[in-house]
Amino acid sequence: MSRKKQYIEEDVVEKAMHLFWVKGYEHTSLQMLEKQMGINKFSIYSTFGSKDGLYIESLKLYRQRVGILIKEIEASNDAVLAIKAYFYKFLRLSAGNGLGKGCFIGNTLNEIDANADLKIVEQVEQFRHDLRHVFCNQLLLKNGKEKKIAEAQADYLMISMIGLSSASKVCTHSQLENYIENIFKGL
Amino acid sequence: MSRKKQYIEEDVVEKAMHLFWVKGYEHTSLQMLEKQMGINKFSIYSTFGSKDGLYIESLKLYRQRVGILIKEIEASNDAVLAIKAYFYKFLRLSAGNGLGKGCFIGNTLNEIDANADLKIVEQVEQFRHDLRHVFCNQLLLKNGKEKKIAEAQADYLMISMIGLSSASKVCTHSQLENYIENIFKGL
DNA sequence: CTACATTCTAACCGCGCAGTTAGAATGGCT
């Protein structure tokens, strides 16, 4: 069946993801992607169709990676503690040399506007929905909170997570730690 | 002294500011600016020098507008209450028809990367520094908090504010209200 | 009324971008 691909899809998507994650969609050009991924435009377009297509695959890969951390919330039997641990794990994921990269989904949320690609919006919404669902369900099941309370706290934690994402790009580790501790003080 | 300008600078800066605020720096083209400001490229460049120059003037105008709200924190004699009120006032400032515009400074913070114009970075840093300073000083003076505590709480509130900025662009009013109430629960 | 500094109009420029394509290189088939 003819020639074989000289790269592994997941490998090049991972490289693209890191570039998009750090630089954002707009500030990542195809030139940079070619260089970072080690393949050229033709290969990118024949495999992913478009820059958007590659971005979506990067989002999916990120969701997959973070999905592992989310599963750990579900595995715990104290939701509040597990979510707090998740916040700290996220910090480790975001951390680079010096300032953090933020949450790739959070960065995307901040970059997109009304006329963004619907597939991209969908990925972001799905992630937010899934995470909120886990927060809410675990608070309900593991900590026995009332439904109304659990929902409100899940909303609160979701927004706090968005803040942590942005903050991780400009704040010191001790400021971020202090932030997380304060978030959970009232719960 | 020759011909007079057919527009008032602050008027056109205000229009530019709203465009930058809603669409961000990158997604605002000079074409849009010409249309919205009602003057053409030549006038923009002769008055502001560059797109960056106009953006910086927009940031300054925004800081001036928000500065009024910050003064109200200083005028109060209960820092926590006044800061909470500031959060709600910000929501009104951000609100549009439907979802909010966020904080213009916060949006800028999320958009810029390492190689952004230094003048822009400076505006953002100045704003953050000023706001943190007011939070910290007021908590110290009006609520008699210890210096270490006041600083930690000021950091916490600063990051919460960043979160509120992003969240105001994607969350409902009741979610945002719930968020603010939770932020201040622990203080 | 004239002179002239300044603003405005509108056409223009070079650049980097996302996306395309012709043709060479490759390697699993029979």
Next chain:
DNA sequence: AGCCATTCTAACTGCGCGGTTAGAATGTAG
């Protein structure tokens, strides 16, 4: 070995961007 579908290389295209500029329009000062 040789076919041929597929991948790869590299040059190309059209477009919108930020930014520039010549020349017409305008208003004040003498």
